[in-house]
Amino acid sequence: MKAIITLIPLLPLFGFVVTLIFGKRFFGKRADVLAVAVVTVAWVLSMYVFYHVFTHREDALQVQLFGWIGSGSLHVTWGYYVDTLTAVMLLVVGTIGMLVHYYSIGYMRGDEGYYRFFAYLNLFMFAMFTLILANNYLLMFLGWEGVGLCSYLLIAFWFRKKSASQAGKKAFLVNRIGDFGFTLAMFLLILSVNTLQFTGVFAQVGSIGNTTLLAICLLLFMGAIGKSAQFPLHVWLPDAMEGPTPVSALIHAATMVNAGVYMVARSYPLFIHSHAAMLVVMSIGAFTAIYAALIALTQNDIKRVIAYSTVSSLGFMFMALGAGAWAAGIFYLLAHGFFKGLLFLASGSVIHAMSGEQDMRLMGGLRKKLPLTFWTMLTGAVAMAGIFPLSGFWAKDEIIGGAFRAGYYWVWVVGIVTAFVTAIYMGRLIFLTFWGENRAAAEVQHHIHESPKVMTVPLVLLAIPAAVLGMIVGLPPDGGWIHRFLEPVFFRVESEPFSWIGSGGLLMLVSLAVVLLGVYAAYVMYIRSRELPAELSKSFPWAYRASFNKFYMDEFYEVSVIRPVIDGADWLWTFFDVKVIDGSVNGLAWLWDRFARLIRPLQTGRVQNYAFAIFSGMFVLVIVLRWIWGS
Amino acid sequence: MPGGDFHPIAFSIIAAWILVCGIGVVTFKNIVHSAVSMVFCFLGVAAIYLLLNASLVAIIQLLVYVGAISVVILFAIMLTEAQEGEYRLFFNRQSIFAFPLTVAVAVVVTAILVSSRYPQPISLKSLTPNLKGLATLLFNVYVFPFELVSLVLLAAMIGAIVLARREDELQ
Amino acid sequence: MSAIDWYLVLATLLFCIGAFGVLARRNLILIVMSLELMLNAVNIALVAFSNFVPGVAGKGPIFALFVITIAAAEVTIGLAIVIANYRNRRSLQADSFDELKG
Numbered sequence: 001m002k003a004i005i006t007l008i009p010l011l012p013l014f015g016f017v018v019t020l021i022f023g024k025r026f027f028g029k030r031a032d033v034l035a036v037a038v039v040t041v042a043w044v045l046s047m048y049v050f051y052h053v054f055t056h057r058e059d060a061l062q063v064q065l066f067g068w069i070g071s072g073s074l075h076v077t078w079g080y081y082v083d084t085l086t087a088v089m090l091l092v093v094g095t096i097g098m099l100v101h102y103y104s105i106g107y108m109r110g111d112e113g114y115y116r117f118f119a120y121l122n123l124f125m126f127a128m129f130t131l132i133l134a135n136n137y138l139l140m141f142l143g144w145e146g147v148g149l150c151s152y153l154l155i156a157f158w159f160r161k162k163s164a165s166q167a168g169k170k171a172f173l174v175n176r177i178g179d180f181g182f183t184l185a186m187f188l189l190i191l192s193v194n195t196l197q198f199t200g201v202f203a204q205v206g207s208i209g210n211t212t213l214l215a216i217c218l219l220l221f222m223g224a225i226g227k228s229a230q231f232p233l234h235v236w237l238p239d240a241m242e243g244p245t246p247v248s249a250l251i252h253a254a255t256m257v258n259a260g261v262y263m264v265a266r267s268y269p270l271f272i273h274s275h276a277a278m279l280v281v282m283s284i285g286a287f288t289a290i291y292a293a294l295i296a297l298t299q300n301d302i303k304r305v306i307a308y309s310t311v312s313s314l315g316f317m318f319m320a321l322g323a324g325a326w327a328a329g330i331f332y333l334l335a336h337g338f339f340k341g342l343l344f345l346a347s348g349s350v351i352h353a354m355s356g357e358q359d360m361r362l363m364g365g366l367r368k369k370l371p372l373t374f375w376t377m378l379t380g381a382v383a384m385a386g387i388f389p390l391s392g393f394w395a396k397d398e399i400i401g402g403a404f405r406a407g408y409y410w411v412w413v414v415g416i417v418t419a420f421v422t423a424i425y426m427g428r429l430i431f432l433t434f435w436g437e438n439r440a441a442a443e444v445q446h447h448i449h450e451s452p453k454v455m456t457v458p459l460v461l462l463a464i465p466a467a468v469l470g471m472i473v474g475l476p477p478d479g480g481w482i483h484r485f486l487e488p489v490f491f492r493v494e495s496e497p498f499s500w501i502g503s504g505g506l507l508m509l510v511s512l513a514v515v516l517l518g519v520y521a522a523y524v525m526y527i528r529s530r531e532l533p534a535e536l537s538k539s540f541p542w543a544y545r546a547s548f549n550k551f552y553m554d555e556f557y558e559v560s561v562i563r564p565v566i567d568g569a570d571w572l573w574t575f576f577d578v579k580v581i582d583g584s585v586n587g588l589a590w591l592w593d594r595f596a597r598l599i600r601p602l603q604t605g606r607v608q609n610y611a612f613a614i615f616s617g618m619f620v621l622v623i624v625l626r627w628i629w630g631s
Numbered sequence: 632m633p634g635g636d637f638h639p640i641a642f643s644i645i646a647a648w649i650l651v652c653g654i655g656v657v658t659f660k661n662i663v664h665s666a667v668s669m670v671f672c673f674l675g676v677a678a679i680y681l682l683l684n685a686s687l688v689a690i691i692q693l694l695v696y697v698g699a700i701s702v703v704i705l706f707a708i709m710l711t712e713a714q715e716g717e718y719r720l721f722f723n724r725q726s727i728f729a730f731p732l733t734v735a736v737a738v739v740v741t742a743i744l745v746s747s748r749y750p751q752p753i754s755l756k757s758l759t760p761n762l763k764g765l766a767t768l769l770f771n772v773y774v775f776p777f778e779l780v781s782l783v784l785l786a787a788m789i790g791a792i793v794l795a796r797r798e799d800e801l802q
Numbered sequence: 803m804s805a806i807d808w809y810l811v812l813a814t815l816l817f818c819i820g821a822f823g824v825l826a827r828r829n830l831i832l833i834v835m836s837l838e839l840m841l842n843a844v845n846i847a848l849v850a851f852s853n854f855v856p857g858v859a860g861k862g863p864i865f866a867l868f869v870i871t872i873a874a875a876e877v878t879i880g881l882a883i884v885i886a887n888y889r890n891r892r893s894l895q896a897d898s899f900d901e902l903k904g
Contacts, residue, residue: 605900608833612725612732612825619736626743637805646812653816653839657823662832669835676842683809683853688845688863688870695870700838700877707831707881711888723897726826733825737818744810751856753804758859759852768860769867780871787875794882797889 001052002063005080008045008090009129011038015122023115031115035122036101042125046094053087057488062135069138076196081135085489088330088482089132089262092337096254097125099458103345104246106455107352117157117244124150128255132262136197137186140263144182144227147256148175154251155243167239174236178226178260185219188212202269210274217270217277220263221284228260228314231288235553237311241303245348248303253310253340258333261317265330268490271321282322282403286414289315291551293421297428298537298548301358302347305429309384310340312418316399323411325402326490327483331474332399334482335391339383339466346377346459349451350433355444360432362444367434369448374434376459381430383466385423386515391470393512398474401507416514423518424525431526637755642682649675660721662708666701673697684757687765809850816843830884830894834877841873 015038023031053061060083069076082090101121108117127146134140149172156168189196192212193204208216224230229237229252240252251257264271264281271278289312296308313336320329351358353370367374383392400415438445450456473482525532537544546552652675655668673696680689760768769777816839823836845866852862888894 600904603902603904605903606897607899608723608825608896609725612729615736615821615825616732619732619739622736622739622743637808642808646808649812650815650819653819656839657819657827657832657836662829665832665835669838672839673842676846679809679812679846680849683849685849685853685863685866688849688866691867691870692845695874696838696842700874703877703881704831704835707885710885711831711894712892721828722826723828729822729825733818733822736821737815740814740818741811744807744814749804749855753806753854754856755805757853758856759849759863760860764860765863768864773864776868780868783872784875787878791878791882794879794886 001049001061004045005049005061005063005082005133006065008042008049008094009126009133011042011045012122012125012129014038016119016126019115019122020119023119032101032105032118035118036105038122039098039101039125042129043094043098046090049082050087050091053082053084054485057084057485060488064135073194074190074196076136076138078139079135080133081198082133083489084485084487085262085265085330086132088334088486089258090129092258092334093125093128093132093255096337096341096462097121097128097250099461100246100250100254100341100345103249103348103455103458104244106452107246107348108244113157117154120150120153120157121246121250124154124251124256128259131259135199136195137189137201138196140266141179141182141186144223144259144263145179147251147259148172148179148227151175151240151251151256154247155240157243157247161242164242167236167242171236171240174233175226178223178233181219181222181226185216185223188216188219192216198266205269205273213270213274214277217267217274218280220267220270221277221281224260224264224318225284226260227263228257228318229311230260230284230315230318231291232553234288234292234311235550235557238304238307238550241301241307245303245344245351248307249341249344249348252307253344254337257310257314258317258337261314261321261329261333264318264321265326265489268326278322278324280322281318282408282411285315285318285320285322286411287315288312289319290414290418290421291315293418293425294547295550296425297421298544300361302350302360302363302429302433303344303358305360305425306340306343306347309343309422309425312422313340313384316396316415316418319411319415320399320402323399323403323406323408325399325406327486328395328398328402330486331480331482332395334473335383335395335466335469338462338469339380339390339392342376342380342459342462342466343384345455345462346373346380349373349455349459350377352451352455353448354440355447357440357444360429362440363433363438364436364440365434365438366448370450372450372456372459376456376463378430378434379463379466381426383470385426385519386419386511387423387519388512389471390467391465391474393515394470394474397508397511400511401504404507416511419511420514420518423515424522427519427522428526431522435527638682642679645675645678645682649679663705666705666708669704670697670701673701684759687762804854806850806854809853810847813843813847813850816840816846828895828897830887830896831881833896834880834884837880838873838877841869845869 012035015035019031019035049061060081062079062081064077064079066078067075068078101118104117104121108114111117124147127143127150129143131140131143131147134143152168152172155171156165158164159168186196189201192208193201195201195204205213226233237252237257241248243251271281292308292311292315296305296312299305299308313332317329317332317336320326320332350363350366350370350373353366353373354363357363379390383390386392386396396415396419400412400419403415404412438448473485474480525536549555649672652668652672656665656672659665659668673692677689677692677697680686680692820836820839820843823839824833827833827836848866848869849862852858852860852865884894887899891898
């Protein structure tokens with residue numbers, strides 16, 4: 001079993017190395033074979049591990065590979081820790097990772113960087129697996145950085161496009177800010193409990209002072225804010241859509257962005273003892289959720305809408321964790337992985353059909369021409385909006401219901417409003433893309449065709465769990481299969497059953513009603529009265545502009561951070577580097593030159609002058625030896 | 632005043648002779664005058680050797696220095712043009728500084744010599760061995776340098792011939 | 803001041819006279835002659851030491867003998883060079899040979 005667990009991250013690493021080094025020459029067009037094979041095997045192994053954990057829930061599997069860092073009394077090992085939480089993550093990462101690899105065979109066909117793409121995908125899988133399997137914060141951080149690197153490499157995959165390479169840079173830099181927090185948290189952990197191993201840290205939680213613990217939790221969360229694109233470090237995610245769609249699906253919907261959520265969930269023993277930290281987590285999650293949803297209302301790029309919806313969904317997950325609904329948050333993570341991945345891949349199919357067009361204003365009427373894409377995407381959208389009985393409904397409702405029951409009524413309000421807005425923009429997305437008349441150029445319209453099987457099969461495979469997973473693992477709410485599965489990690493499920501008739505059911509009805517209202521509003525705006533959106537934006541121009549311009553966050557960063565840094569660096573260059581450093585180096589050379597010119601006349605070329613020097617030197621030596629040196 | 636084998640009067644005369652001739656060498660305008668002065672100086676040095684009971688060295692000095700080296704130098708003077716002119720043409724620019732330096736060195740070293748004490752007692756009697764003794768030393772203990780020196784002389788001879796040949800003779 | 807000191811002072815003075823000649827005169831041949839003076843001074847010192855210091859009794863004259871021999875060889879070569887130089891440059895002035903200046 002230990003070998004199997006070790007193989008899971010190791011295989012993709014092997015795939016990465018081989019594909020990168022030999023991909024271009026030896027594999028050529030078939031560079032995907034090894035990468036895809038490796039990931040498929042890794043998926044099989046992950047399923048096996050999942051099954052094993054499923055049947056032995058109480059004991060966590062541990063693998064210690066080797067001692068990694070031994071410095072003084074700090075010992076960090078390279079080892080893996082598999083409990084039920086890890087198993088859930090393996091399920092998400094393994095499945096969606098594998099499906100994205102297959103999807104990419106079709107989507108990336110003909111690209112000149114074909115082998116590179118698969119190599120990077122494999123590297124990503126290695127890093128992500130390491131992240132979720134790690135048994136200590138440092139190893140997790142290694143995977144954390146690794147996925148950040150792959151994010152950069154894959155976003156900027158079409159590096160010749162300026163906007164793509166800039167987006168990659170932006171992602172990496174913003175992420176780094178979060179990593180700073182993560183690192184500080186690790187330092188604090190070392191200082192307070194002298195270990196970074198999960199088992200060690202959690203055992204000594206009681207000995208950490210309250211302020212220190214709060215600081216650790218907040219710093220860890222800072223890392224999560226960066227990685228999971230929460231406010232204010234969310235700005236990289238929408239720009240990350242420059243990358244190929246499989247990348248968006250895998251990294252920015254189903255796996256990497258979940259790393260923050262996973263990390264907080266894994267640090268449950270730390271957070272549970274710091275009420276203030278949990279409040280912060282919940283608040284930022286809630287704020288981000290509604291903030292992103294409001295922006296998604298006015299975006300025209302289909303991928304951007306989905307990107308902002310991801311930010312919003314992640315906000316929901318943090319909202320859940322912060323409010324104390326830990327299992328609910330993970331449940332949402334699981335469901336979200338499927339339906340968001342599905343949405344991205346389906347949008348990729350749409351874009352593929354539209355010859356690369358991503359602007360929804362130029363789409364329309366695709367439901368007859370792309371039936372498979374349409375039905376699968378619709379499934380994803382319905383799940384996302386949270387309509388009964390798809391998975392999104394159960395998960396989302398559990399979260400806001402949990403918040404209400406825990407007494408955070410304002411969070412419940414935010415959740416409800418967000419659900420309403422979400423329904424509107426998802427409806428908008430579906431209606432604009434698939435209904436009405438196609439508004440693209442004739443040239444494009446000719447080429448509209450359904451995608452190849454290698455792309456549509458993953459769509460179907462994702463649509464199934466998006467639809468039914470919620471009912472299978474989530475019922476009854478708060479006491480379902482998944483909650484019991486995660487018991488060893490979080491806490492015992494309450495014996496009090498969910499009241500279908502009482503408050504529980506009532507809240508469910510309310511959220512369902514709100515969502516349906518949102519869908520109806522979208523229907524009205526985008527099918528019945530098409531002029532309505534334009535009129536609304538004319539009546540409330542400031543609202544429209546605020547939403548469309550992402551509430552000016554990028555501009556704010558530009559002014560407050562980027563300009564000062566660039567101008568400061570500029571000044572350092574023109575003044576310090578040129579004048580001081582170059583000046584002193586050149587000045588030294590000039591000085592030396594002057595000195596040499598001064599000394600030069602000593603070399604007269606005449607032997608008698610030299611003899612004179614020797615003779616006088618001898619004279620000095622005689623005097624020194626006789627009267628000065630020695631006794 | 633030391634006694635023993637030291638003869639102050641003889642020494643003083645010969646010493647004065649040597650020094651005067653030496654000054655003559657470095658001061659004359661005419662290079663032939665300098666050469667002749669040098670020969671007399673060598674003669675004086677030979678006399679000093681005799682005073683020091685080193686008759687072998689004295690004889691060799693006469694044979695080699697006076698007999699050979701002086702001749703070579705005179706030949707060289709003969710082959711090259713003498714220069715006429717004012718006095719200052721004969722002394723270079725650094726002589727202004729060379730003179731005080733040389734004087735200073737002489738004074739200082741003399742002072743050191745005069746004021747030093749020797750670690751072991753200095754013999755008053757002359758210690759230089761006679762010819763037989765020197766020969767014994769030369770051909771037993773120092774035979775190796777003796778043979779090597781002959782090599783040096785050979786090399787010098789060949790070198791001189793090669794260097795001094797006229798250009799058109801080199802075929 | 804013992805006997806040896808007299809000889810040594812004589813050697814010193816002769817050496818300095820020769821040094822002055824080497825440093826101050828322009829004619830190359832004259833410089834060679836002054837060099838011989840210096841060598842003679844050294845020889846005097848050597849013989850004087852061996853004459854009066856018990857430990858080095860016979861070595862002075864031997865050493866002086868070698869010095870004389872080598873001096874002969876050296877004068878030969880030196881003058882050969884001077885003459886060869888004279889043939890090319892028609893000059894015996896020591897300060898006109900300054901090609902290695904700077």
